[in-house]
Amino acid sequence: MEPILITGTGVVSAIGLNKAETLEALLSGKSGVGQLRYLKTEHKEFPVGEVKLTDAEMRERLGIPQDAVTTRTALMGMLALGEALEEAQLTKDMLSKVGFISGTTVGGMDMSEQFYLDYIHNEAHKEYIKVHDCGSCSEMTANHFGKFAFTTTLSTACSSAANAIILGANMIRCGEADIVVVGGSECITKFHLNGFNSLMILDTEPCRPFDATRHGLNLGEGAAYIVLESAESAKRRGVTAQALLSGYGNACDAFHQTASSPDGEGAYRAMSEALQLAGLQPSDIDYINAHGTGTPNNDASESQAMIRLFGENVPPVSSTKPFTGHTTSASGSIEAVFCILALQNGFLPVNLNWSQAMEDGILPVSQPTKKELKHVLCNAFGFGGNDSSLLISKVPELVEGPTKNDGASTGSATCYILSAKQISLQQPLTEAWMQEPIEYDVPFTRSIDPSFKEYVSPIEARRMGKILKRALATSKEALKEAGLDTVDAIITGTGYGCIENTEFFLDALSNDGEQMLKPTYFMQSTHNTISSLVAIQTKNHGYNVTYAHKSISFDSALQDAWWQFKLGKINTALVGGHDEMTETFYHILKKGGVMGHDDEMCGESAVSIVISHKPLHQVVEPVETPLQNESALRQAHGPQILCKLTGFQMLHQPTTDTMQDSLARMLQNAGKSLADVDYILTGISGDHGNDEAYLKETKLLFGGKPLLKYKHLFGESFTSSGIGLYVAAQCLKAGRVPAALFVDPKEVNDKQPKCILLYNRTDGKNVSLTLLEA
Amino acid sequence: MDELIYTLKQQIIEALNLEDMTPEDIDENASLFGEGLGLDSIDALELIVLMEKNYGIKLKDPSQGKEIFKSVAVMADYIQKNRTK
Numbered sequence: 001m002e003p004i005l006i007t008g009t010g011v012v013s014a015i016g017l018n019k020a021e022t023l024e025a026l027l028s029g030k031s032g033v034g035q036l037r038y039l040k041t042e043h044k045e046f047p048v049g050e051v052k053l054t055d056a057e058m059r060e061r062l063g064i065p066q067d068a069v070t071t072r073t074a075l076m077g078m079l080a081l082g083e084a085l086e087e088a089q090l091t092k093d094m095l096s097k098v099g100f101i102s103g104t105t106v107g108g109m110d111m112s113e114q115f116y117l118d119y120i121h122n123e124a125h126k127e128y129i130k131v132h133d134c135g136s137c138s139e140m141t142a143n144h145f146g147k148f149a150f151t152t153t154l155s156t157a158c159s160s161a162a163n164a165i166i167l168g169a170n171m172i173r174c175g176e177a178d179i180v181v182v183g184g185s186e187c188i189t190k191f192h193l194n195g196f197n198s199l200m201i202l203d204t205e206p207c208r209p210f211d212a213t214r215h216g217l218n219l220g221e222g223a224a225y226i227v228l229e230s231a232e233s234a235k236r237r238g239v240t241a242q243a244l245l246s247g248y249g250n251a252c253d254a255f256h257q258t259a260s261s262p263d264g265e266g267a268y269r270a271m272s273e274a275l276q277l278a279g280l281q282p283s284d285i286d287y288i289n290a291h292g293t294g295t296p297n298n299d300a301s302e303s304q305a306m307i308r309l310f311g312e313n314v315p316p317v318s319s320t321k322p323f324t325g326h327t328t329s330a331s332g333s334i335e336a337v338f339c340i341l342a343l344q345n346g347f348l349p350v351n352l353n354w355s356q357a358m359e360d361g362i363l364p365v366s367q368p369t370k371k372e373l374k375h376v377l378c379n380a381f382g383f384g385g386n387d388s389s390l391l392i393s394k395v396p397e398l399v400e401g402p403t404k405n406d407g408a409s410t411g412s413a414t415c416y417i418l419s420a421k422q423i424s425l426q427q428p429l430t431e432a433w434m435q436e437p438i439e440y441d442v443p444f445t446r447s448i449d450p451s452f453k454e455y456v457s458p459i460e461a462r463r464m465g466k467i468l469k470r471a472l473a474t475s476k477e478a479l480k481e482a483g484l485d486t487v488d489a490i491i492t493g494t495g496y497g498c499i500e501n502t503e504f505f506l507d508a509l510s511n512d513g514e515q516m517l518k519p520t521y522f523m524q525s526t527h528n529t530i531s532s533l534v535a536i537q538t539k540n541h542g543y544n545v546t547y548a549h550k551s552i553s554f555d556s557a558l559q560d561a562w563w564q565f566k567l568g569k570i571n572t573a574l575v576g577g578h579d580e581m582t583e584t585f586y587h588i589l590k591k592g593g594v595m596g597h598d599d600e601m602c603g604e605s606a607v608s609i610v611i612s613h614k615p616l617h618q619v620v621e622p623v624e625t626p627l628q629n630e631s632a633l634r635q636a637h638g639p640q641i642l643c644k645l646t647g648f649q650m651l652h653q654p655t656t657d658t659m660q661d662s663l664a665r666m667l668q669n670a671g672k673s674l675a676d677v678d679y680i681l682t683g684i685s686g687d688h689g690n691d692e693a694y695l696k697e698t699k700l701l702f703g704g705k706p707l708l709k710y711k712h713l714f715g716e717s718f719t720s721s722g723i724g725l726y727v728a729a730q731c732l733k734a735g736r737v738p739a740a741l742f743v744d745p746k747e748v749n750d751k752q753p754k755c756i757l758l759y760n761r762t763d764g765k766n767v768s769l770t771l772l773e774a
Numbered sequence: 775m776d777e778l779i780y781t782l783k784q785q786i787i788e789a790l791n792l793e794d795m796t797p798e799d800i801d802e803n804a805s806l807f808g809e810g811l812g813l814d815s816i817d818a819l820e821l822i823v824l825m826e827k828n829y830g831i832k833l834k835d836p837s838q839g840k841e842i843f844k845s846v847a848v849m850a851d852y853i854q855k856n857r858t859k
Contacts (some may be wrong), residue, residue, distance in 0.1 A: 459811075463791065515826075518789075
């Protein structure tokens with residue numbers, strides 16, 4: 001790939017509130033890990049790497065009123081983002097063309113864990129309910145600086161920020177943006193401090209990665225953002241690069257929910273892929289910033305992966321976690337900034353606290369060392385084996401800079417939906433359903449579940465929440481129907497993730513205190529449990545990520561696949577949208593104004609779709625017309641194909657003008673005009689205030705097109721846009737639209753649909769357009 | 775001892791959510807991990823919580839579990855010798 005420029009960076013962690021402080025600490029070997037001071041917890045025995053500011057002090061620095069609703073994750077994010085934007089000389093008025101992609105898992109849990117009992121029992125602090133989720137934290141961070149063109153959230157546990165960087169790079173490479181700000185933020189919470197404690201992987205001493213006596217990790221917190229920019233844009237703006245992103249890899253270890261495989265398969269694949277993409281050899285790597293958490297398991301597994309890849313010539317390695325603690329979701333971008341500082345200043349960050357070689361392990365950098373560096377790898381691994389590696393390079397001297405186009409952006413992303421399976425309030429769309437769908441009128445209804453025994457053995461199922469069983473069942477069914485054993489990528493969206501187990505853990509934490517908590521609840525509470533479980537169960541080592549960004553979580557997952565099709569990086573993808581609900585959380589979210597408005601029927605949904613870009617038996621060829629593509633694919637899959645996906649676009653807070661432009665461009669790219677579109681499938685949900693504006697906007701954009709709806713039957717969930725896609729695909733396949741789907745009964749007709757446009761719009765803030773053709 | 779073994783089996787079924795099992799289904803001499811019940815590292819952590827909650831036994835290191843959780847009988851024996859409640 002052509003390297004992408006890094007034109008700005010900002011970082012906040014236990015060793016500094018900005019880059020200058022961070023560099024000084026890294027050079028002088030000064031750790032920020034110490035006795036717990038800011039978090040209110042009874043676990044004072046664990047050293048932590050806290051950011052040395054209270055929330056109030058952060059608000060003051062940022063000029064935010066003290067009574068404003070904020071979360072610590074968002075506040076730290078703002079501190080780091082401010083520095084990155086300033087360095088890249090990005091001002092408020094320029095943000096409308098800039099993307100923002102953030103990684104977090106904790107989101108607003110710092111507030112939810114304090115006010116959980118209030119949320120349930122009274123009205124106090126209910127204004128914090130709407131900032132519980134990951135997506136809200138990202139939007140809060142972004143909105144402090146202005147209006148970004150696009151925003152989404154990756155949640156792959158401790159590799160979240162690294163995967164945000166990877167998505168940003170894909171976005172630039174396929175020509176979707178010139179500038180994307182990427183990274184992550186995560187504060188320490190009682191929730192995950194106790195969670196890691198229940199897994200018995202916290203050390204009561206300062207952590208010692210790669211040491212024979214290592215005994216676990218120290219938690220840390222912080223945020224870092226990186227401005228990725230195309231060479232053309234940087235040249236145009238007259239900004240210089242600090243470093244280059246020259247490669248990256250994402251792979252799934254597909255081994256265990258909380259442990260890494262003995263041979264480090266996922267880590268090995270992620271690092272290999274990064275090298276391959278950069279066109280470099282292992283011998284070109286001058287330094288590796290290891291994930292190196294200090295747990296016996298991680299360091300043994302990561303050592304094996306490095307030894308497998310580099311043989312006897314493992315480059316200098318260090319873990320910087322003894323400086324900062326494990327900053328979990330933010331670690332990928334925080335440590336990427338450390339790598340950039342090392343490249344710019346020519347030094348190897350020291351692996352503090354190391355003294356004794358571990359068996360079969362690597363020997364880390366034990367002394368501060370000056371060294372000119374050209375290429376470095378930065379690893380970030382997450383629970384479930386979501387392993388990522390970034391390859392960052394020094395800006396070459398006397399080179400005019402890479403300006404030629406990647407060539408990757410020219411591909412078409414048009415792809416084929418091979419299968420789609422769902423679990424929701426409705427039974428699968430059979431012929432009978434098409435005539436008479438099941439009607440519900442209760443405000444909160446649970447999904448109709450199949451017997452899961454067919455898909456999961458009882459010994460495996462006993463630890464799975466319903467969201468996991470549904471994800472697994474729909475994924476396995478969809479793969480089976482598509483006739484595939486495996487796919488190149490498993491991409492999942494979930495607005496609120498594993499609510500059931502989050503609730504169990506919060507209940508125990510709030511009612512029984514911080515002792516003897518069940519590890520099962522914690523390991524099942526992270527969003528990426530869903531995607532990684534599907535990978536473990538289908539033994540899939542391919543690309544694997546999870547999005548958690550409100551009602552556009554599924555759309556974000558689809559967009560990721562769409563961009564990778566465009567880049568030719570993948571050929572097949574399993575894209576899922578999964579959300580569950582509990583009685584307690586439903587009442588909390590209703591109280592917080594998040595869902596359950598007016599006649600809105602809230603349900604749950606699980607949808608898995610298998611998409612193929614090119615015919616499976618055909619080798620990817622450089623020149624190929626869509627028509628040949630399609631006929632070959634139809635030949636290979638015969639009647640299986642549900643429909644074609646020929647256009648996809650996501651927007652954040654668009655004006656009517658931007659919407660119209662995007663729509664026109666999307667239709668043009670698909671070789672269509674608005675006249676070819678038969679129906680508009682809307683996501684109106686029974687929330688009157690929103691529906692009214694939604695329908696008005698829809699009519700303005702699409703004139704007199706017949707409008708369809710589906711949430712009155714399937715219910716509203718954070719990922720119900722995936723159900724929308726399922727419904728439209730089934731209609732195109734069946735060649736008719738059930739009468740129950742028409743917004744206006746007067747418009748019911750028998751016309752065979754050839755082209756349906758899905759228009760999702762959440763509170764006017766996030767919009768997605770999906771074009772499907774028969 | 776038999777009573778403790780029976781109670782322990784009930785507690786294991788509950789803690790590990792072994793939905794379809796009864797105490798009679800568990801052979802107290804069979805291995806809990808690997809071949810026997812097929813439990814894994816997370817189950818070991820759950821058993822550590824179980825011992826602390828019900829018997830006041832606190833393990834500092836999960837690796838200690840390897841010996842203690844060999845079978846229900848071995849576990850019961852360890853509990854009888856070390857229980858504080």
